[in-house]
Amino acid sequence: MSKEDFKSRLMDVKYLEEEEGVYADELEINEEIPESFDARKKWPECASISTIRDQANCGSCWAVSAASAMSDRVCVQSSGRIKTVVSDTDILACCGIFCGQG
Numbered sequence: 001m002s003k004e005d006f007k008s009r010l011m012d013v014k015y016l017e018e019e020e021g022v023y024a025d026e027l028e029i030n031e032e033i034p035e036s037f038d039a040r041k042k043w044p045e046c047a048s049i050s051t052i053r054d055q056a057n058c059g060s061c062w063a064v065s066a067a068s069a070m071s072d073r074v075c076v077q078s079s080g081r082i083k084t085v086v087s088d089t090d091i092l093a094c095c096g097i098f099c100g101q102g
Contacts, residue, residue, distance in 0.1 A: 039072075043075065043076050043080070045075070045079070045080030045083075046072060046075035046076055046080055046083070047083070048068070048071040048072050048075055048083070048085060049072050049075070049076075051068070051071075053067070053068055053088065055088075058092070060088060060092055063088040063091040063092050064088045066086075066088075066091065067085075067086040067087060067088035067091055068086075068088075070086040071084060071085050071086045074086070
């Protein structure tokens, strides 16, 4: 399936404009694991890392956690230039009757 086919099946027409690309420039390899690590301190420009979302009683942990992780990764990968909040509600809008089944 081509990228265009994928977009046309999963995305509304209003989202089909070309997005800004975010690509890894270099790979950071750490030979040693640090004693402690706090992502909030490593990437303070990414407020999404500190945000805790609430799924309430929806049974939507999969959508909430996926949206949170995507928001964080976009911010980190763009060095804080792109601070988007991926919507768990939009993800859930496409899931039909299976929404609350994890």
